[in-house]
Amino acid sequence: MATNAGVPQGSVLSATLFLLHINDVLMPGIYGYADDSTVVERYQPSPRASRDQIQSEREAMVERVNLTLQAVFDWGDANLVKFNASKTQACLFTAKRTQLTLAPSFRNVSLKYTDRLQLLGFEISSNLNFGRFIESKAKAAARKLGVLAKVRRYFTPGQLLTLYKAQVRSCMEYCCHIWAGAAKCHLAALDSMERHDKRLIGDPNLVKTNLISLKYRRKVASLSVFYRMHFGVCAQELHNLIPPSPFHHRTTRRSASLHPFVVDLPRIRTKRFATSCIVRTAKEWNKLPASVFPSDYSVAVFKARVNKLLLSQCASPS
Known part of the structure; x- marks a missing residue:
């Protein structure tokens, strides 16, 4: 049976051909892996914003999502790709208790908000509780x-x-x-x-x-990912999440105890933010001695040295 659109399943080239086919649909605000694509939008009102201002920001965010989804729909029509609106999910990540009544739509189908999303086998809840x-x-x-x-x-x-x-x-x-x-x-x-x-x-x-205990392995894994993100061996969006270096500390006496790659921690107001991946790992990152950083970029060397450091701390008497 002839294939009019798409790529045949089972071929060693299928995944590569599919990625080439959909590459131009990954416009700003869309992130994809294989056949899983995610549209991301956000709003960030000021802390003193009124309820009406927040509602206006939310409506503008939903409108931006709708425009992106319409662009995806138009691209699909032009490239013989059919998207299933019934399999499309929407999730609002927020700490606010006010419900968002305005929902985005895709192919004239209003998308229902879910309290969690499944992305590549990883479940993310709307309140970021894992x-x-x-x-x-x-x-x-x-x-x-x-x-x-x-x-x-x-x-x-x-x-x-x-x-x-x-x-x-x-x-x-x-x-x-x-x-x-x-x-x-x-x-x-x-x-x-x-x-x-x-x-x-x-x-x-x-x-x-x-x-080695799971606790220490989680810490090594987090620091290894942070190492790659810090040096930009990742997507640019991830690299941009790394806090900048605190250059204003470099001339102080305190700077003598810091390694060259220390980052400036943002102001922390909530426990949820304090335990988030970037902030939590940045604190551990700043505590590392300069000796764990190889002269040239090497995740393997860095990981081995951090692992050795943590094991020595675990073995030493408290």
Whole structure:
């Protein structure tokens, strides 16, 4: 059967050809990965804005979303691509309790607001609470750990450790640099899975020397991502999120204790902002000694040195 539009599935070139085909639809405000595309708009009123001003800002934001969606629809008509409006979701990320009654529309279909979005296997709630996502990962890890427990007699402790790292731990660390600042009550479910695995492996010495805690691995992962973002080895939008260097501190006595890549932390008003990925990691970043930064850009070297530093801090008496 001939293909009139799109690319055939199963070919090694299908993904590349599809990306080439939709490349020009990724206009400003649209971000995509494979066949998942997201339209992003925001408004940022002043802290003293009135309710009417906030409503006006919201209406203008929805209008901008509608214009972008209309451009996507027009591009699809011109390039033989059909978009399914029923599969399109809208989510409003805000701390305000006032509901947004005006909804964007796509192909003359009003989009319903959802309280969470699924993006590439990662769930983001409208209030940026990652408890539900972490709980789902803990349950998935528990199922995998249960399978591992049933077949443990067929494997040595070393093999069980390898299987845990590949199958269970990887599940509990997906996108961990984003949600690592979640409440301790949510992270406790993952720590519980880790304790179960240590008992499953059955060799305390092997576990002690080869299994780093999830807490420290999350910290290393966050710092490694921040390292790439700081030096611009990422999308420009991510690089722009990194706070600038505080040049006004460089002539003070305090600057002697800072490494050359220290960043200036923004003013923090809420706990939610303080535990967000960039701010939380920037605090850890500024505490690092200059010795962990390689002379030339290298994520591998930086990651190894940070890991060694954290392990030495963990081993040293408090």
